[in-house]
Amino acid sequence: MKFSASKSPLLTICMYPFRPELVAPEAPSDPAAQIGTVAWARLAAHIEGAADPGNGEELSLDDAAKVDAIVAIGKVWLERERASMRAPKCEVKYAWSPSKDAARELPKTSSLRDYSNAKADEVCGSTDLEYLADDEVLTVEDCKTGFTPLVNYVPQIRTLGLFVARSRGVRKIRVILTKLYEDRPPESIVSILDGFALDAIAEDLRNRLAAAPASEPIPGGHCTEMFCPARLVCPAVPALIAELVPADALVKGPKFSHTFISHDHDARMLDFCRLLKKAADDMKKQIELRTPQAGVQLGDGRWLGEGTHYETKFSEAQLKAKIRELGEAAKLDDEAIDLAIDSCSYRYEKSGGYKVTKGPPKRVNALPSKKTEAA
Numbered sequence: 001m002k003f004s005a006s007k008s009p010l011l012t013i014c015m016y017p018f019r020p021e022l023v024a025p026e027a028p029s030d031p032a033a034q035i036g037t038v039a040w041a042r043l044a045a046h047i048e049g050a051a052d053p054g055n056g057e058e059l060s061l062d063d064a065a066k067v068d069a070i071v072a073i074g075k076v077w078l079e080r081e082r083a084s085m086r087a088p089k090c091e092v093k094y095a096w097s098p099s100k101d102a103a104r105e106l107p108k109t110s111s112l113r114d115y116s117n118a119k120a121d122e123v124c125g126s127t128d129l130e131y132l133a134d135d136e137v138l139t140v141e142d143c144k145t146g147f148t149p150l151v152n153y154v155p156q157i158r159t160l161g162l163f164v165a166r167s168r169g170v171r172k173i174r175v176i177l178t179k180l181y182e183d184r185p186p187e188s189i190v191s192i193l194d195g196f197a198l199d200a201i202a203e204d205l206r207n208r209l210a211a212a213p214a215s216e217p218i219p220g221g222h223c224t225e226m227f228c229p230a231r232l233v234c235p236a237v238p239a240l241i242a243e244l245v246p247a248d249a250l251v252k253g254p255k256f257s258h259t260f261i262s263h264d265h266d267a268r269m270l271d272f273c274r275l276l277k278k279a280a281d282d283m284k285k286q287i288e289l290r291t292p293q294a295g296v297q298l299g300d301g302r303w304l305g306e307g308t309h310y311e312t313k314f315s316e317a318q319l320k321a322k323i324r325e326l327g328e329a330a331k332l333d334d335e336a337i338d339l340a341i342d343s344c345s346y347r348y349e350k351s352g353g354y355k356v357t358k359g360p361p362k363r364v365n366a367l368p369s370k371k372t373e374a375a
């Protein structure tokens with residue numbers, strides 16, 4: 001499977017997905033990723049002075065509301081924090097040749113991830129935003145949404161920094177990772193890559209890509225957390241299945257396989273998936289019951305525990321009640337309308353699930369974390 005800059009974090013841990021002969025079926029787009037894509041497309045249009053493309057038809061009403069909130073906060077942030085950027089460009093595609101350590105900008109096409117103009121020996125990536133900052137340093141920025149910690153994307157922005165620097169012939173570049181939120185201002189991680197740092201990134205990338213063809217799977221939390229596209233074809237998965245399901249259960253019936261054989265086979269695979277999911281859910285429940293609430297430190301210094309975060313929801317029932325109530329009022333000013341809308345939102349502590357992390361799990365409040373609607 002072809003490497004692209006967005007998979008840099010995965011490449012630093014497991015190179016197996018990038019074996020050239022590996023063909024993975026395309027996974028359906030994750031709703032959280034769709035929110036980020038739509039929100040950024042709208043902010044990019046705002047930066048470039050183009051018409052707002054809107055949220056499209058595919059998002060649910062809840063997700064569209066999230067995008068609206070991200071875009072509203074993002075526009076304020078752009079006006080305040082990025083107002084002085086010069087010659088801003090959004091969604092620029094690059095191709096980098098590992099053997100020549102040279103990059104070039106690819107022509108714009110209608111599809112964001114269309115790298116069909118790249119040569120066979122080139123790997124590609126797209127920047128969200130690039131501009132010349134006040135201090136004359138070329139700056140590349142990648143914007144994220146969702147719950148994945150921003151630091152996990154550092155390899156990606158460093159790879160993009162390399163592509164842009166090589167393409168523009170500069171030996172110094174600023175790279176910024178920004179997390180866009182629906183309920184608070186964005187947060188950023190900023191670093192400057194000098195010539196030595198860029199050379200080191202190029203060498204590391206070249207070495208890893210060269211090692212990929214002979215690499216073996218390294219299963220772990222990253223398989224799901226970094227959205228490995230090879231999960232369905234990775235040999236580590238049947239090995240785990242063999243541990244979960246007795247061998248004779250598999251030899252009697254159809255084999256677990258993602259390849260289409262027949263609809264009868266698909267029906268059996270669906271049963272298998274449900275069985276595996278149940279077994280995995282039961283296993284997770286056992287782990288959760290054994291894990292102390294504050295988390296537990298592992299032998300290698302990392303932590304196992306449950307992190308939590310806040311979510312803000314909009315209550316349709318409260319909105320309907322409020323509209324009925326407001327219908328009786330003669331006149332409303334902006335403040336009253338804002339207050340009315342705010343009163344329809346409620347905030348609650350949500351579990352981010354049990355994970356292995358570098359430090360103790362982050363918690364925003366004490367459990368229990370049940371939904372509590374604001375009065």
Ligand code: SF4
Pocket residue numbers: 014015016017217218219220222223228229230231234235236237
């Ligand atoms: S599923 Fe995990 S082990 Fe398999 S290729 Fe992907 S990251 Fe590597």
